[in-house]
Amino acid sequence: MTSIQLIDALLDGAEPKRRIDSVPSDDEALDAYSTVVTTVAERVLPSVASLRVSRRLRGGYQAYGAGSAVAITPDGFLVTSAHVVEDASRGLASLTDGREFDFEVVGRDPLSDLAVVRTGGADLEAVSLGNADRLRVGQLVVALGNPLGLAGSVTAGVVSALGRSFTTSNGRQARMVENVIQTDAALNPGNSGGALVDGRGRMVGVNTAVAGVGLGLAIPINDTTRRIVAALMREGRFRRAYVGIAGGRRPLPPRVTRSLDRSAGLEVVEVVPGSPAARAGLRREDLVVDVDGVPVADAGDLQRLMVDEAIGRPLRVRVFRGGELLDLTVVPAELPG
Numbered sequence: 001m002t003s004i005q006l007i008d009a010l011l012d013g014a015e016p017k018r019r020i021d022s023v024p025s026d027d028e029a030l031d032a033y034s035t036v037v038t039t040v041a042e043r044v045l046p047s048v049a050s051l052r053v054s055r056r057l058r059g060g061y062q063a064y065g066a067g068s069a070v071a072i073t074p075d076g077f078l079v080t081s082a083h084v085v086e087d088a089s090r091g092l093a094s095l096t097d098g099r100e101f102d103f104e105v106v107g108r109d110p111l112s113d114l115a116v117v118r119t120g121g122a123d124l125e126a127v128s129l130g131n132a133d134r135l136r137v138g139q140l141v142v143a144l145g146n147p148l149g150l151a152g153s154v155t156a157g158v159v160s161a162l163g164r165s166f167t168t169s170n171g172r173q174a175r176m177v178e179n180v181i182q183t184d185a186a187l188n189p190g191n192s193g194g195a196l197v198d199g200r201g202r203m204v205g206v207n208t209a210v211a212g213v214g215l216g217l218a219i220p221i222n223d224t225t226r227r228i229v230a231a232l233m234r235e236g237r238f239r240r241a242y243v244g245i246a247g248g249r250r251p252l253p254p255r256v257t258r259s260l261d262r263s264a265g266l267e268v269v270e271v272v273p274g275s276p277a278a279r280a281g282l283r284r285e286d287l288v289v290d291v292d293g294v295p296v297a298d299a300g301d302l303q304r305l306m307v308d309e310a311i312g313r314p315l316r317v318r319v320f321r322g323g324e325l326l327d328l329t330v331v332p333a334e335l336p337g
Contacts, residue, residue: 033140033156036199040142041154043201045096046125047071048194049078050146051103051117053091068145068194069093069117070203071124072229076101078124079229080193081208081219082108082115082168093119096152107232111240112177113168113208113219115193116232127195130202132181132220135159143185143207143216145194157185165300166209166217180217181205187216224304231308241310241332244275245282249298252287256320264297265289265320280317280330287320291330306332 049069054062067084071077078093085091085105093103101119108115135141139159147153161182168177181196187210196205196218205218206225219225231238250267257263265287271278282288288296292315296302305315310332317328 036140037142037154037156040197040199040201041144044127044142044144044195044197044203045152045154047127048144048146048152049093049095050151050190051080051084051091051093051193053085053088055087066146066190067192068190068207070193070195070206071126072129074124074126075122076119076124077106077233078103078117078119079206080115080117081206082110082113083208084193085115085117086110091117093117094151095124107236107238109228109232109238111168112225112228112238113166114206114225114228114232116229127197127203128201129221129226130198130200130204131222132179132204133222135162135181135198135204135220137162140199141181141183141185141204142197142199143183143187143191143194143218144197145187145191145207147188147190153191155186157183160184160215164217166219177219179220179222180208181220183216183218184214185216186214191216227307239308239311240335241306241308242276242335243280243282243302243306243330243332244272244277245288245302246270246272247288247299250287252289252320256289256325260289262289262295262297266296266298266302268319276330276333280328282317282319282328282330283321285321288317289320289325290318292316306335308334 047070051067051069053065069078069080072079090104094100101121103117103119106116106118137159142156144154164180164182166177166180191207194207195203196207197203204221207218209217228238245268247266247268249264252265268286271282291305311334315330317330319326
């Protein structure tokens with residue numbers, strides 16, 4: 001009679017069965033990925049709050065909304081998304097330790113989709129801020145917030161793309177937020193205003209939108225957004241300069257490319273009547289090549305120069321028109337709030 005052997009007995013050098021009492025502990029079973037995510041969650045979740053807001057509508061009706069926020073100072077300042085607290089001035093913030101505080105909206109900037117609120121409570125666990133400019137595609141990130149009203153939710157993924165643009169509006173003007181972070185960490189309604197953090201627990205973004213299945217967007221934390229948040233904390237608003245043109249990238253003629261050592265400029269397709277650009281003599285079809293010596297190739301380049309320090313300061317603008325380079329002087333005005 002032929003003996004039958006189990007297949008695992010035929011494996012050369014097969015290991016003996018592990019005794020039940022030798023099964024690794026939970027701590028031992030955690031791989032490097034899980035260890036990073038659990039460590040980050042333990043460190044950052046105490047800084048994440050759930051926001052509940054109410055808005056008064058026409059006819060006396062009220063609408064209720066929810067979102068997330070992240071403590072950035074121990075004395076009660078939290079950052080969130082501007083659209084979370086749109087048309088609201090107050091609300092209730094709940095922390096993962098069970099504490100609840102009334103909050104007031106200190107300032108919001110719809111054109112960056114950032115807002116700052118402040119609670120009356122002290123001894124908040126402030127998050128550590130990072131720098132999104134140092135992120136790399138494929139880097140591990142963790143999203144923390146309160147999606148669908150589920151407090152203290154954590155999802156993990158990677159930075160799936162950098163340099164995305166996100167269109168925001170304050171009802172009168174629209175603006176492109178540059179260098180938005182794209183991640184595949186799952187985001188859902190309610191995650192807006194929550195933290196996107198790196199593997200060391202440093203906040204590198206404010207979750208803002210779901211761009212599609214498996215795609216989320218976060219406003220980056222960098223020098224620009226730190227300046228916006230600081231202005232909101234200090235003044236309740238962020239001042240921007242504007243010149244009053246609309247346009248897009250256009251290749252420069254070969255002769256200009258050789259002389260300037262650059263390949264593109266900003267083509268003016270519209271000049272707002274009565275704007276600083278109109279007063280300076282800018283025209284449709286002008287190609288803006290630099291502003292105060294800084295190369296300009298698209299609308300984003302110009303937008304980055306329109307900081308509050310530029311308001312009222314004469315700027316030298318070089319344009320290519322009719323086969324020659326011209327120097328114009330533009331004095332930016334403050335963008336209406």
